[in-house]
Amino acid sequence: MVRPISIKSVPQFFKRIAGTNRNVLMLGISAALILLIVLAETAVPANVVGAYGFVLPILLIATARNRRLMLVTLLLCIMATYAGLLRPTKPGRFVSAAINRTVVVGVLMGVAYFAMTREERKAREEAARAELALQTEHLLTANAQLVEIKDALNRSERLAAIGQLVASVAHEVGTPLHSIAWHVQALGEEPMVSPDTRKRIGIIESQISRVVRIIEELLSSTRQRKPVLARLPAESLVQPVGALMAPAFAGKGVILKVEPTDAGACLRGDVEQLQQVLVNLMENALAATKSGDEVVVAVDRRTPSPDEMEQRRRTGEPPLEAMVLVTVRDTGCGIPEEHLARTAEPFFTTKAIGDGTGLGLFLSRQIVAAHGGALSIQSEVGKGTTVTIALPGESERTIEEA
Numbered sequence: 001m002v003r004p005i006s007i008k009s010v011p012q013f014f015k016r017i018a019g020t021n022r023n024v025l026m027l028g029i030s031a032a033l034i035l036l037i038v039l040a041e042t043a044v045p046a047n048v049v050g051a052y053g054f055v056l057p058i059l060l061i062a063t064a065r066n067r068r069l070m071l072v073t074l075l076l077c078i079m080a081t082y083a084g085l086l087r088p089t090k091p092g093r094f095v096s097a098a099i100n101r102t103v104v105v106g107v108l109m110g111v112a113y114f115a116m117t118r119e120e121r122k123a124r125e126e127a128a129r130a131e132l133a134l135q136t137e138h139l140l141t142a143n144a145q146l147v148e149i150k151d152a153l154n155r156s157e158r159l160a161a162i163g164q165l166v167a168s169v170a171h172e173v174g175t176p177l178h179s180i181a182w183h184v185q186a187l188g189e190e191p192m193v194s195p196d197t198r199k200r201i202g203i204i205e206s207q208i209s210r211v212v213r214i215i216e217e218l219l220s221s222t223r224q225r226k227p228v229l230a231r232l233p234a235e236s237l238v239q240p241v242g243a244l245m246a247p248a249f250a251g252k253g254v255i256l257k258v259e260p261t262d263a264g265a266c267l268r269g270d271v272e273q274l275q276q277v278l279v280n281l282m283e284n285a286l287a288a289t290k291s292g293d294e295v296v297v298a299v300d301r302r303t304p305s306p307d308e309m310e311q312r313r314r315t316g317e318p319p320l321e322a323m324v325l326v327t328v329r330d331t332g333c334g335i336p337e338e339h340l341a342r343t344a345e346p347f348f349t350t351k352a353i354g355d356g357t358g359l360g361l362f363l364s365r366q367i368v369a370a371h372g373g374a375l376s377i378q379s380e381v382g383k384g385t386t387v388t389i390a391l392p393g394e395s396e397r398t399i400e401e402a
Helices: 009-043 048-062 067-086 094-188 195-220 234-252 271-288 306-314 360-370 396-401
Strands: 230-233 255-258 266-269 294-302 323-330 374-380 384-392
Touching: 009 048, 009 067, 048 067, 048 094, 067 094, 094 195, 195 234, 195 271, 230 234, 230 271, 234 255, 234 266, 234 271, 234 294, 234 323, 266 271, 266 384, 271 294, 271 323, 271 360, 271 384, 360 374
Parallel strands: 255 294
Antiparallel strands: 230 266, 294 323, 323 384, 374 384
16 A cells, blocks of 8 residues: 655655755766766876866765765775876886875875765754754744633633622622513503503513523523524524614614515524624624714625535534625724734723623624634724624525434
């Protein structure tokens, strides 16, 4: 069985090929030089100076940083140098020629030693620099992870502290809320109440009941409860929140538009938690706008991305046919770029003390993530902000498969 080559090994593979080709080239050039020097000595047999030319192939082979190759080259150069003694010389010149060529051999050996030593030292230095660069990269990665862990720890500590505070406040607020809920219910049962007022009282009663349930959850656990998933038409998510928030927008003079919802846009989610997210987003849009500005709530659908499909496959959930997009778009003041990156942090807020806790967007992201979706923000100062919630859509076929 052929073992597949990993992506990380590809650069090293090409480096080895390049190094092999370079060695072959150096060997070819060195062989050609040795041959030329031998031919030159043959043409001028009495001149030992040409033998010093063997220094060139030795220096070339040294750049290959291969001791075995250097040894072979040096032996060839020594043999070629002493081969000049086999050619006839003048009487009495043999001994001097042997001495001269021995000097040449000594020079060649010295050059080979120092050249090889220098190249090996350079190789060690390059390896040391590469190792240092690798360690530096690992250190930077570890430092980035440490910063992330530190930030997560700080957020956890702040969440724990606020959890204790919320639990104590929730305990004290619970009793008067129950009393308010009873009086609102009694007011709705009065015979003289008009249908329009009765409708508004019903909205108030439902929201008080929701606050009571949230307080009960806070008292029972400091963690966000798991969503209770059910088939949810997008219209039943958007329209009630639009009716709830309409008076606040009218009171500030901000135009609220809830665009008609595609009848086929359905998702699987916890209506109470998702309405909590939408209320938070609309409150943020209201806070960022002034009289005459506009806030638009729209629902759309798109094809799931490959990453979203892969995420569903890894979690063992049925394939997606569409993603439902709930968008809250305003023409308000916008969010500065330096603040946009911090919107995911708990307790980060630019509102005045008492106007916000900085937990709204943080909790909204957690709720959307628990539904298998994502929350994204696009904003430009002076032009407005668009917040998009992408949630897995659901069709009749998905229900049958489930």
